[in-house]
Amino acid sequence: MNFEFSEDQNLLREQARSFLDGECPPTLVRAVLNGQKTGNGDLAKKIADMGFTATVVPEEHGGLGLSYYELCVIAEEMGRSVAPTSFSSSVYLATEALMLAGSPAQKAAWLPKLASGEAIGTFAMAEGPGRATPGNLKTSLVAGKVGGKLTGTKVPVADASVANIAVVVVKSARGDGASLALVDLSGPGVSQSPIKMIDPTRTHSSVVFNGAAAELMGADGQGWALTQRLLDRAAVLFAWEQVGGAQAALEQAKNYAMGRYAFGRPIASYQAIKHKLANMYVKNTIARSNCYYGAWALATNADDLPLAAATARVGAIHAYEFASREDIQTHGGMGFTWEFDCQFHYRRSRLLSVNIGSLGQWQDKLINAAVTSDAA
């Protein structure tokens, strides 16, 4: 049994943590929240200079060719620091989509740039309220002589304002009813406007495609299956971000409870508070151990990746949601003020809960996977 990160991986964790403590302190998150700074400038560049964006990209495409264990370690630290950057869009979604479904030419064109941080990518699926399905997608790709033309509106799209490319889920008359399209966001026929989000530390846009030049990624009519595979992979990485955030929220609540006195003693000595924090620890531990399972399944490309991913994701949603809410509750009225940092986790946990499919979707996927693996 060797169900633990290696010494090198733990060393990387320490490096990532001290780097982010220095470069992404709460004061930066706050400045981004207040609209005084962006996390997509200096911070994004420094993250790329650390090599984090290149972690799992193969060396032939300019990456470091490391394992997903390393990327999970980095993801946890990103979540812990509530990093206000496009890292997840570019690394967990666009880069993964290219590695999963990109043609050799698409990979050669974009993977080196995504790895170096020269380019940023994102992923666009949602088109409005409610769950996207092949049946309700409206965005379409019309094939032309060279490539095709993309038409439709995607909203919200994370990080579109800083991204060079987007991987877009479009409807298809073939196969599973969807395809993936790769579009250069700087080209003609693309317009976008920023939208206000529950978590303003992550930029999002409404993106309108009006005959924008785009290419198929993967085969026409296989886009829904590819999307599910992509989301399974991304779910493990998002779950690690959520677990990192949940741990930070627990520590924040604990530090406050130790220092805050009521009725002559620290509120951390009251069972009502102790049990709240103990329950956070329990949920965090369940989520973290399931994330280990997800990391293993992702790193080894295991057959039960869909089950492991859904298990990690569901546990992580529960843990971060609970921790961020109870963090505010532990702080009392101060936790509800703009002046305190509790809001970082409350906003981020809600965003992360819906950005690659909500709790219900992943619970549903989990049962599909668990019952299938049972029958097998």
Next chain:
Amino acid sequence: MDFEDSAEEARFRAEASAWLKANVPAKKELEGLDEIAASRLWQKRKYDAGWACIRWPREYGGRGGSAIEQVIWNQEEARYQVPGGVFSIGQGMAAPTLMTWGAEDHKLRYLPKLASGEEIWCQLFSEPAGGSDLAALRTKAEKVGDEWVINGQKIWTSGAHYSDYAILVTRSDPNVPKHQGLTYFFLSMKTPGIVVKPIKQISGGANFNEVYFTDVRIPDSQRLGAVGQGWQVSLTTLMNERASIGAGGGGVGFRQAVKLAQKLTIDDKPAIEDRSIRAKLADWFVQESGLKYTGYRSLTALSKGAIPGPENSIGKLVGAPKNQEMAAFCIDLLEEHGAIWDEELSEARGIFQLSYMSSPGLRIAGGTDEIMANIIAERVLGLPQDPRADKGIPFNKVPTGSN
């Protein structure tokens, strides 16, 4: 990361597995034996072949193996339905306490018979006035010559009615603060003056007892630790109690609940297709999976010869309420039929009903949910203890409900 054994572990597993395959008693062999006789038969067979109490030193009846070997043995043995629960308190709690605090001649006398299953032990700790607040116990120990005279009452003592020996913690000095006035012993359950009265549980079983002491005499040589050191000795026992009850297992599990949801219908469709059913099942899968992989993380530490982190302390706090919720959920799925508890009429011979009626006990035994949460808060997260109304006060001046 991987789930593989090291070469050494794989060798041990293969050896254990082969021996088990050849030696697990056939159903026929156990026919007509009660639980204790069947447990003794299997334990003796393991002991004779050197497979009992893997971690214990050989001179005390064990195998001299490592912690990870004990775990591997448990995994392999769990593949079979073998009896043996009656030894868990003696081997899991009394033995580690004897090993830490006992005299050498006691260890040589008692441990091998614990390992062989010849002697069964129970744990005389909880009292009517001291459960979660164990150190508030009142059973009195008075020194008379070379002996101690014990008077008082214990409660919730599992297996007292069939045990040969017991570990016992008593109040030897009521004039000092509560933790300082305790003294710890072991004794024969055949000692005159002991009366055992079974307690009937809401599940219908009667696994635990009240135990009354009237002028029970124990030689001073059967004291473990110094006079007044009983609390420290008790902590050795309790640490091992949580390790052995820790898993909080048993009861209805995810696979059973899925099977039921596949079989039953809601509005003429399989219940498993219902979104609200799937959501609940998914959350329980996450909990079971989380406990499983938390266990793997601890095993990894053991495998490397390190001490596992605090993460395993969540087991009972997650597992016990989950059992109760899942049992209630399965009964709900059965609708009105779920209220029937009859081995012939009930689905799956009544395991959902039995599980529901047993689950409150799991949430209490070995530390209530609330005490487990306190332990996590104080020992894992480092939060301060509650201020105590009895702190520093002589035990006989502490307020109680009866004065």
